[in-house]
Amino acid sequence: MSVVQRSILFSATERYGSLLLFIVATAVLSRLLSPQEFGVFAVVNAVTAVIAASFQEFGGPNYLIQKRELSPRDVGSAFTITFGISVAIALLLFVLAHTLSQIFGQNDLQRGIEVSALNFLVTPISGTISALLRRDMKFGALTVSNLAAGVVTAFVSVLLAMAGFSYMAPIWGGLAGSIVLALVLLASHRDLSALRPSLFAYSEIVNFGLYSSGVSLINVFYNLAPQLFLARILDFGSVGLYSRATNLTQAFERLVTQVLNPVVMPAIVAQRRAGADLKAVYLEAVELLSAVQWPFLTFIAIMARPIILIWLGETWLDMVPLVRFLCIANLALFAACLTYPVFLAVGGVRDALVSSFISLPPSLLVILGASFFGVEAVAASALVTLPFQAAVAIHFLRRHLAFKPSEFVGALLKSGLVTVGTASGVWACARLTEAAALASLTGLVLSLVVAAFCWWCGLVFTGHPLLHQVRHAAMNLIRIAPGLRPSRPAL
Known part of the structure; x- marks a missing residue:
């Protein structure tokens, strides 16, 4: 298997x-937990994520991955700047916790924000080491570390929720996972020189961070804005429903995009270097x-x-x-995971920021207006x-x-036909389930089988390039399978 394929395999295992x-x-x-309690947790996450996105891209993973020649002083400078900013963010959140809870009219937010702020004391360690492992395509160590943190x-x-900790249960769980992630990464990397304080490359890091942080901030705020608007204008129950709906809609991102994301940027940058x-x-x-x-x-x-x-x-x-x-609207984002890595590879970080400033502020105004009409209107505005x-x-x-519109549309034509074929089979199963001819679980299992069959037939019928990739991946797995089985002792 190639380095990229092996990296994707490890990334898939972890994701x-x-x-x-x-x-x-x-x-x-x-x-x-009730939707109301989930709503409080979602708003705590939204507030801390927006503030973090304002600064954390200074010296963050993207800088370490995209830099052609990386010296130990570059790494030390990136860690030092990230750690200093993270400590400042933690202190800022502690100071603002009470004010933010008053803005949203929910006193429970204060304690949640204060605990979440502690994450910023350990994320610079895990962020720096993770970036170095991604740069070197060492996804095996990342897989072990992230899975360990996820289990914790x-x-x-769950344990704290059963003990009655309410919305604080997942917040404390997230902090425990962050600490374990940092410890396991330290144990696997072992080279502590990456955490050595330095300001040697601060000017280059800050210059890169100005654009990168701008892109990160506006995109993170946009993604979390519906929850913040709903919490301020409607109620925390609506926030809980929207947050969970977003989680389900993002199932593809968790299954596919997040598998590719850690690999996409290093791979595209490597392609650029190779011409x-x-x-x-x-x-x-x-x-x-x-x-x-x-599909x-x-x-x-x-x-x-x-x-x-x-x-x-x-x-x-x-x-x-x-x-x-949300699912129908997200069909438009099929290439989203490629956008920023490609901008980065061609030296277009500034264009990434400009495009975000053009598209996201008007979108925020639409979401804000929809918030006054209810949570369904907010979801519909995504269309x-x-x-x-x-x-x-x-x-x-x-x-x-420099691709032509016709080339872009041509690249999507076969996928559209595959989607139509898959949807028709699933729709038939859905009709049977809604008519109570099938139980929910039976209908869901049957629809999965039908969807997989129709999808595969669509790939074959259209001669889609993905068919070759699937077959190639299957052959690679078959080829490496004997090496994964323990050998029998000779008699």
Whole structure:
């Protein structure tokens, strides 16, 4: 297997293991905590994430990964700047915790924000070491570290929820996971010189961080804005429903995009160094991603009701229309995981920031206006905002990659046909389930089988390039399987 394929395999192992932990922990927590309690937890996460995104990209992972020649003093400078800013963020959150809780009219937020602030004391360590391992494509150590942290987060969260800690259970669980992640990464990396204080390269890091932090801040704020608007304008129950709907909609991101994300940026940067045609790389990746993302999100939208009923329980069925709106809207983001890495590879970090400033502020205004009409209106607004954002990003990418609109559409045509075929089979199963001809679990299992069959037939019928990739990956797994089995002693 190539280095990239091996890295994707390790990344997939980690992400799917983490997803399994997330599904089980969420299923348990959803029966222990109410939508109101989940809403408080979601707002605490949103507030801390927005503040963190304002500064943490200074010297963060993206700087360490994209730099052509990386010296120990560069690494030390990146860690020093990140650690100093993280400590400042932690202190700022402690100071602002009471004020923020008053703004949202929820006193419980204060304690949650104060505990969440402690994460910033350990994330510079894990962030720096993780970036170095990603740069060197050492995803085996990352897999072990992240899975260990995920197990601790899930276990502590569920245990404390059962003990009556309410919304604080997942907050304390997240802190425990952050500490374990830092400790395991330190144990696996062992080279503590990466954490040696230095300010040798501070000017270069700050210059990169100005653009990178701008992109991170505006995108993080946009993603979390609906929850903040709903908490301020409506109630925390609406926040809980929207937060869980977003989690379900992001199942594809957890299953596929997050598997690729750690590998995409180092791989694209490596392709640039090798002089590859990034236009061809981008169009091929778009064609492959859309053939998986579109059918997947269409499946979630059609089968939303039985999925929610089985996973979260009847209390959360109000999520069904939210999930459907968000799934349909997210079809426009099939190439989102490629956008920033490609901008970075072609030296277009400034364009990434400009495109975000063009597309996200108007989208925020639409979401804010929709908040006054209820949580369903907020979800429906994504049908307008997400396609607009995708169009702006693709327009700026065309400046660097010089692909024609016809080439872009041509790369998506076969994926569209595969999606239509898959959706038709799933829709038939959904009709049987809604008519009570099938139980929810039976209908869901049957729809999965039908979806997989229709999807594969679509790939074969259209001659989709993904078919070759799937076969190639299967052959690689078969080839390495004998090496994974323990050898028998000779008799």
